Ligand SMILES: O=C(O)c1ccc[n+]([C@@H]2O[C@H](COP(=O)([O-])O)[C@@H](O)[C@H]2O)c1
């Protein structure tokens with residue numbers, strides 16, 4: 001018997017979406033009053049929701065949730081961001097007062113928003129900071145972002161938050177990230193896990209000029225050298241070159257899969273966390289859909305590596321889960337189309353006289 005009281009980061013027997021419900025939903029689409037395949041990608045999205053829920057027709061979402069994980073990054077002091085580090089804490093305040101873009105987009109999409117501070121340098125309100133593992137992180141170009149204990153605590157925090165959200169009734173999850181400087185560790189993780197060169201992953205982040213871009217490229221190059229030494233160990237990778245919110249999001253995404261809950265993926269930092277989560281919990285990606293392709297070069301590598309086709313390509317590069325929430329109404333519509341559209345038989349409409357081409 002395992003007497004170790006420490007909570008474990010384990011994703012054994014990860015479930016797969018339900019193939020029977022998937023097949024039933026695909027068949028149902030063929031019976032609805034529309035030419036076969038005429039709702040395009042919306043059809044595949046509805047089928048995916050049915051397979052995640054294990055039922056056909058799928059249930060329209062009743063409690064979609066956005067959880068924004070926030071943390072600071074020591075590497076920000078190297079001049080790799082357009083913003084000062086204290087902005088992360090200020091932005092947490094903006095989300096709490098409901099005035100950030102994610103609040104607006106989530107509200108428009110019928111989702112509620114929660115913020116979790118796992119590593120912001122400044123103090124945040126008690127409930128928001130109850131999973132805080134540290135204030136800030138090491139500068140990854142020359143030192144580890146976190147200790148091993150802090151990394152594990154952050155991943156476990158994400159897992160616990162996912163559990164709490166699913167237990168609270170969330171039926172669609174979105175993870176958002178907030179952290180000045182986090183596009184640097186995100187790019188390093190993506191380069192490490194996709195076998196890419198630094199130059200392929202350096203982006204403009206929050207809006208940096210050419211000089212800052214050169215500093216960022218150097219930081220990514222140095223951190224990547226350190227990250228490659230621990231490539232085979234996802235927790236060590238997060239410790240060496242990640243950050244608290246990226247680690248928490250990785251735990252959140254993997255645990256959402258354990259809990260059979262569909263996830264809409266956001267942009268760069270969530271994408272980097274998704275790469276790590278798929279290493280921790282192979283197969284978890286079948287519970288995720290990429291909401292959009294963001295404007296960062298590393299994000300395209302994430303989507304390619306995870307074989308995910310984004311729903312939208314709007315050049316959104318904000319983070320905080322906002323881009324994912326923009327795609328939520330489309331996913332909800334895809335779900336409702338299967339649940340509410342009449343079949344030929346129900347509507348008394350004559351079905352096609354020529355069968356659709358195969359494939
Ligand atoms: O997700 C994205 O597509 C994205 C792209 C660039 C920047 N961001 C956000 O901006 C911050 C990171 O940018 P930076 O330049 O400070 O590394 C962090 O708070 C992210 O949420 C987000």
Ligand SMILES: Cc1cc2nc[nH]c2cc1C
Pocket residue numbers: 083087091177178179180206318319320
């Ligand atoms: C700098 C900055 C970073 C962000 N990350 C998510 N939302 C953000 C908004 C701002 C302003």
